[in-house]
Amino acid sequence: MAHGDPLIEVRDLVKHFPITKGLIRAKQVGAVQAVDGVSFDIREGETLGLVGESGCGKSTTARLLTRLLDPTSGTIEFRGKDIASLSRKELKPFRRDMQMIFQDPYSSLNPRKTVGSIISEPFIIHEPSVGEKDRKCRVQELMEQVGLNPEHYNRLPHEFSGGQRQRIGVARAIALKPKLIVADEPVSALDVSIQAQILNLLRDLQRELGLTIVFIAHDLSVVRHMCDRIAVMYLGRVVELAGADELYNHPRHPYTGALLSAVPVPDPRLAKAKVRQVLTGDVPSPTNPPSACRFHTRCPKVVMGKCDVDDPALDPKEGGNLAACHFPLSDREVATQVPTAAA
Amino acid sequence: MSTISTELVEPESGLPAGEPGPVGIAARSPLQLFWRRLRKDWLALTALGIVLLIILTAIFAPVIVDLAGTAAPRTQNADLTGDFGEPLGPNAQASSPSADGTVAQAGPFGSDKLGRDVFSRTVYGSRISLLVAFIATAITVLVGVTLGLLAGYYRGWIDTLLTRVMDLMLAFPVLVLAIGIGVACSGAEGCLGGAIQPGLTVVIFVISLSTWPYMARIVRGQVLSLREKEFVEASRSLGASDRRIIFKEILPNLVAPIIVYSTVLIPQNILFEAALAFLGIGIDPSDPSWGAMISDAASIFREAWWYMTFPGIALLVTVLAFNLVGDGLQDALNPRTAK
Ligand SMILES: Nc1ncnc2c1ncn2[C@@H]1O[C@H](COP(=O)(O)OP(=O)(O)OP(=O)(O)O)[C@@H](O)[C@H]1O
Ligand SMILES: [Mg+2]
Numbered sequence: 051m052a053h054g055d056p057l058i059e060v061r062d063l064v065k066h067f068p069i070t071k072g073l074i075r076a077k078q079v080g081a082v083q084a085v086d087g088v089s090f091d092i093r094e095g096e097t098l099g100l101v102g103e104s105g106c107g108k109s110t111t112a113r114l115l116t117r118l119l120d121p122t123s124g125t126i127e128f129r130g131k132d133i134a135s136l137s138r139k140e141l142k143p144f145r146r147d148m149q150m151i152f153q154d155p156y157s158s159l160n161p162r163k164t165v166g167s168i169i170s171e172p173f174i175i176h177e178p179s180v181g182e183k184d185r186k187c188r189v190q191e192l193m194e195q196v197g198l199n200p201e202h203y204n205r206l207p208h209e210f211s212g213g214q215r216q217r218i219g220v221a222r223a224i225a226l227k228p229k230l231i232v233a234d235e236p237v238s239a240l241d242v243s244i245q246a247q248i249l250n251l252l253r254d255l256q257r258e259l260g261l262t263i264v265f266i267a268h269d270l271s272v273v274r275h276m277c278d279r280i281a282v283m284y285l286g287r288v289v290e291l292a293g294a295d296e297l298y299n300h301p302r303h304p305y306t307g308a309l310l311s312a313v314p315v316p317d318p319r320l321a322k323a324k325v326r327q328v329l330t331g332d333v334p335s336p337t338n339p340p341s342a343c344r345f346h347t348r349c350p351k352v353v354m355g356k357c358d359v360d361d362p363a364l365d366p367k368e369g370g371n372l373a374a375c376h377f378p379l380s381d382r383e384v385a386t387q388v389p390t391a392a393a
Numbered sequence: 394m395s396t397i398s399t400e401l402v403e404p405e406s407g408l409p410a411g412e413p414g415p416v417g418i419a420a421r422s423p424l425q426l427f428w429r430r431l432r433k434d435w436l437a438l439t440a441l442g443i444v445l446l447i448i449l450t451a452i453f454a455p456v457i458v459d460l461a462g463t464a465a466p467r468t469q470n471a472d473l474t475g476d477f478g479e480p481l482g483p484n485a486q487a488s489s490p491s492a493d494g495t496v497a498q499a500g501p502f503g504s505d506k507l508g509r510d511v512f513s514r515t516v517y518g519s520r521i522s523l524l525v526a527f528i529a530t531a532i533t534v535l536v537g538v539t540l541g542l543l544a545g546y547y548r549g550w551i552d553t554l555l556t557r558v559m560d561l562m563l564a565f566p567v568l569v570l571a572i573g574i575g576v577a578c579s580g581a582e583g584c585l586g587g588a589i590q591p592g593l594t595v596v597i598f599v600i601s602l603s604t605w606p607y608m609a610r611i612v613r614g615q616v617l618s619l620r621e622k623e624f625v626e627a628s629r630s631l632g633a634s635d636r637r638i639i640f641k642e643i644l645p646n647l648v649a650p651i652i653v654y655s656t657v658l659i660p661q662n663i664l665f666e667a668a669l670a671f672l673g674i675g676i677d678p679s680d681p682s683w684g685a686m687i688s689d690a691a692s693i694f695r696e697a698w699w700y701m702t703f704p705g706i707a708l709l710v711t712v713l714a715f716n717l718v719g720d721g722l723q724d725a726l727n728p729r730t731a732k
Contacts, residue, residue, distance in 0.1 A: 116630050145632035158623035162645035175631050222627065 056091040056127075057229060057262050058115065063088045063124035063134075065110050069337065083336050084110040086286035087124075089364070092230070097256065097263040099277035099294070101270055101309070103333055107286040108266045109153075112232045115264065116150050117141055146176050149223040153235040155215035159207040165218055166203040169193065172225040192221040196251060213244035217251065224255055232264045237272065249276060271313050274298060282306050285336055285344040288364060292371035298390040302367040302378035305345050307388055315389045324389045343374070351377045430725040437721020443714040451519040458517070463500040463510045466517040466681040472497035473508035480504045480511075480697040503699035505689065514681035515703050521670075521682045522711065525593060526662040529600035530655055533662075536601065537608025538651060544609070545616025546639055552613075559606040568672070571599040575674035596675040600665050604658060611654055612647060619643050649726040656719030660712040667708055683708045 066081035085107040092098050100108050113119040115126060117133060126134045133144055149172075152158035159168055169189045173180055180188075190200035196217040207215055216236060223231055233252065237245040253276070256263055267273045273280055273294070280297045282290040282305065290303040301307045304327070311326040331348050334340055340347045346357035356376055364374045368381070384391045431437060450457060464470060472491040473481050481487065481499035490496050502511035544555040578584040578598070579591040589598050619625065620643065628642050670676045670684030678685065683704040690701035 113626075118626055118630055142632040145630065148630075150627065150630050152623040152627065154623055158627055160624040160642055160646070162648075163641075171628065171633070172631050175633055175637070219627075222631075 054094040057094045058092040059127040061089050061125045064122045066122045080337055083286050088288050090281055096278040097265050097276055099273035099280035100266045102283035106283045109234050112234045116148050116232055146226040147229040149228040149231055151219050151223050151233040151236045154239050155212050158219050161207055164204050169221045196221045212240050216248050230262045234266045270309055285339050290373045296371050300369045300384050302371045302373035303375045304349050304351050307379050310388045310390050325387050327387050427725050434721045440714045440717030444718050447711050451523045454516050454520055458513045463513045466513040467679050470508040473499050473504040480506055483699055502703040505700050511703055515707050517681040518683040522663050525596050525666040526659050529597045529662045530658045532601040533604045533608050537605040538612050541609035541612025545613040562606040567603040574599050596669050600662050619646055653723045656722055660715035663712055
């Protein structure tokens with residue numbers, strides 16, 4: 051796949067949710083630093099993976115990209131135009147180019163609306179001039195395209211299985227032929243046997259429609275075959291960003307190394323030979339994150355006096371990975387610790 | 394999710410998903426599904442039949458009274474009271490002939506202290522009960538849903554304000570408020586600049602005023618949870634307006650709880666009206682209201698059991714029937730309840 055220029059450039063994106071106290075006059079007593087200074091590009095036509103443990107800010111990033119949330123600061127340039135601070139009205143034309151697929155196929159479809167009217171909504175909002183008959187026609191084409199029976203146009207969501215519901219969500223997302231699809235853990239609520247079908251559907255649609263996809267997952271095993279590049283997040287920051295193969299073969303950030311240690315590999319002998327890095331302790335609270343490098347409280351390679359005072363930048367490391375670390379993993383460490391590393 | 398009827402969910406397969414289902418379970422509208430469930434609930438259906446009967450009684454009260462040959466509800470017939478002014482029992486004959494020589498006979502439900510026919514008054518009483526209950530419920534729904542939606546959807550200061558007002562209203566001793574308003578508004582010129590006239594409007598006003606906060610609170614709670622649902626986010630990410638989200642995404646999900654709560658409200662309001670009439674608030678004493686009749690009959694219950702019994706039964710049956718219909722609707726409207 052040829053990947054062109056950046057479709058979206060995210061710079062220093064920050065989202066802090068204020069924590070307030072007081073009934074009548076709310077006073078801010080702190081903030082959940084859900085996303086705290088994130089920068090990355092999304093290239094035209096690629097699939098960018100976004101992975102990290104629960105609570106690291108993946109969904110918040112997704113909601114910022116699609117402007118379901120207002121960023122605290124930072125810019126999001128969509129083809130050179132900053133959409134981070136646009137008003138609701140100014141955003142509307144951009145909305146049709148950016149769509150979201152949600153995690154929960156049960157709560158993402160209105161239980162009181164028929165499938166037909168759910169998938170019609172994009173047309174009603176953005177192409178109100180299209181007549182009802184045309185619209186129905188297009189909706190049924192879409193249903194066919196995502197593998198649903200167009201005759202089920204008038205059914206309610208509860209008459210479908212989880213996988214079929216997710217197909218309905220996909221149909222709604224691609225209805226207006228958007229440039230970007232942000233898929234927030236689109237398969238984690240589904241049976242393993244059905245996950246692959248939905249992933250294949252997404253890939254087929256990407257090829258047909260030339261979609262750019264941001265694919266969010268909380269573990270690295272699902273994203274490998276979906277994504278061209280992968281960004282690893284930890285506590286509201288991107289700690290490593292690299293091509294999928296580079297990331298699996300030679301992760302540079304110790305956090306990525308630890309995540310990959312948990313990925314199951316097909317060859318058990320290979321896995322046994324590795325010294326798995328198990329993360330100890332809990333993820334610190336995003337309300338009061340550790341100073342400087344946020345991973346230093348759990349990092350096996352931490353050097354106090356450096357990691358807790360000097361915030362590492364996301365810089366190119368050996369092999370081309372971008373990693374935010376003062377002491378990145380060496381090839382030797384990768385070879386002994388990471389089960390997915392090339393032999 | 395054991396409750397989703399399995400017949401309607403087709404297995405996920407490698408084939409194009411969702412081959413046509415077996416014949417006979419083709420797409421059903423929500424209304425059809427609702428009716429299918431309700432049809433099996435004989436108790437609710439019986440109650441629904443009774444409710445319809447009561448509504449018909451209210452509509453055709455004059456015809457019924459005509460057919461029964463009883464006197465009009467406000468007609469006072471001194472011949473239908475005993476020598477000491479006591480009411481006559483069901484079908485009882487007057488002790489002495491009237492002026493024209495015939496012997497007057499009481500109606501099937503007897504007569505009251507003023508010689509009015511209890512049957513006619515009970516039949517006409519359904520009019521007042523239902524009229525007050527329906528109008529008060531409609532106002533409650535309109536006000537409660539609107540304010541609950543605004544508070545729950547927009548939150549912020551509007552929510553804070555409305556919640557405080559609701560708390561205040563709910564903390565009010567309703568009967569004291571009712572008596573106060575009843576007295577204040579029962580003067581000849583009414584109150585609120587003449588908008589509230591003495592009589593039924595006072596009763597309707599008092600009832601709506603004290604019930605809307607319950608409705609608003611229920612709606613607000615539902616909206617607060619609905620607005621966070623992913624389908625609302627999906628709509629927002631498509632660029633839908635607030636109006637569209639409120640009317641197309643949120644409101645359809647409120648229809649069931651609103652209907653259910655309204656069917657609870659109607660019998661409550663019927664009782665409320667009876668209680669107010671019992672206390673003599675709002676309603677003109679010559680108006681046939683069940684509550685007023687029961688109140689009037691209380692002092693002479695030992696001599697004239699029929700006077701309290703028939704309006705009492707009417708009230709009981711009406712409230713019970715509406716409540717049972719409410720329960721049935723609740724079960725049938727929730728698409729996830731097991732059959
Ligand atoms: N609306 C909100 N108000 C306050 N805090 C929030 C809000 N949304 C998210 N957060 C907090 O922000 C942090 C990041 O949340 P986010 O949902 O982005 O995580 P995530 O990476 O998507 O996690 P998961 O894998 O569980 O979905 C969490 O600590 C969460 O509690
Ligand atoms: Mg999430």
